[in-house]
Amino acid sequence: MSRLEFFKRMLHRPPQPAPAPDSLAPTEPVAPPERRAGVRVNAREGLRVLIIDDSTTIIAVLGKMMRQNGYEVAGAPDAESGIPLARTFKPDLIYLDIVLPGMNGFDCLRALRREDTTRDTPIIMISGNVQATEQFYVRRIGADDFMKKPFGRGEVFARIQQMVEEGRLPARATPLPELLSDDGSVAPADTGAVSREDAAPAA
Numbered sequence: 001m002s003r004l005e006f007f008k009r010m011l012h013r014p015p016q017p018a019p020a021p022d023s024l025a026p027t028e029p030v031a032p033p034e035r036r037a038g039v040r041v042n043a044r045e046g047l048r049v050l051i052i053d054d055s056t057t058i059i060a061v062l063g064k065m066m067r068q069n070g071y072e073v074a075g076a077p078d079a080e081s082g083i084p085l086a087r088t089f090k091p092d093l094i095y096l097d098i099v100l101p102g103m104n105g106f107d108c109l110r111a112l113r114r115e116d117t118t119r120d121t122p123i124i125m126i127s128g129n130v131q132a133t134e135q136f137y138v139r140r141i142g143a144d145d146f147m148k149k150p151f152g153r154g155e156v157f158a159r160i161q162q163m164v165e166e167g168r169l170p171a172r173a174t175p176l177p178e179l180l181s182d183d184g185s186v187a188p189a190d191t192g193a194v195s196r197e198d199a200a201p202a203a
Contacts, residue, residue, distance in 0.1 A: 041161045042172040043092070045070040050091035052082035052108065053126070054100055058149070062095060065153055077101075079108035086118050092169060093160070094123045096143075098132040106135070113142050122168050124159065126151070144168065 049066045051059050051073065059075035066073045074089045076082035078100050086094065094112065098105035105125055112118040123142070127133055128149030136146050145159055163169040 041164050042069065042157075043071070043160055043164050044170040044172050047071040047093060047169065048089060048091045049073050049093045049095070050082065050086055050089055051075045051095045052077075052079060052100070052105075053095065053097040054078060055097070058097070058126075062156070065156055069157070079103035079105070079111070082108065083111050083115070086112060086121075087115065090117050091121055093163075094118065094121055095147075096123055096125050098125055098127040098136060099129050105132075109142050122163055 047066075047070075049063075049071050051062055053059055053062075053075070054077050056077070059077075063073040063075060074085060074091070076085050080102055082096075096105050096108060096112075100108065103111070105127070109123060109125070112121070112123065122144040124145040124147055125136055125143045126147045126149060127136065133146075133148055136143070144163070147155060147159065160169065164171045
């Protein structure tokens with residue numbers, strides 16, 4: 001068939017009828033993606049966690065997350081009380097706020113690294129202050145990790161899992177099955193709101 005005959009046939013081809021409205025398949029609503037089920041690598045049950053933060057809300061919310069996972073928790077509102085508490089409590093993990101009354105978190109970090117009981121203890125520094133966060137990345141020597149407030153439950157336990165996998169925290173014998181995505185529990189920024197589920201009781 002020549003090219004001219006081909007184009008003639010295409011031009012004289014009868015138009016195809018449009019599909020009837022009733023034949024169109026109804027659009028089904030898209031279901032929201034389900035959270036993936038998996039196994040989280042947990043630190044050993046009874047892990048001792050020390051939280052040094054001048055916010056009673058942070059201590060309450062973060063402490064609740066830890067206790068729900070089978071960890072022991074102690075809290076201190078400042079470095080001056082946190083350092084001697086660390087000597088007696090002998091924590092396996094420390095959360096240390098950068099902005100504290102009196103001795104700041106960086107000085108507290110150096111003091112903890114001079115103590116025999118906390119020289120090698122993993123320390124995660126936390127802050128919702130922009131300037132303090134910037135200073136951390138400049139002066140982070142001695143700290144193991146950093147979390148910016150507000151932070152959620154998923155982030156908290158993802159960092160613990162990473163430390164377990166790296167051998168810096170002891171692993172739990174039997175991993176706990178759970179949803180791998182964040183469940184929305186949030187530890188607030190210094191002036192932020194707390195989720196209703198994890199809100200600390202009024203003082």
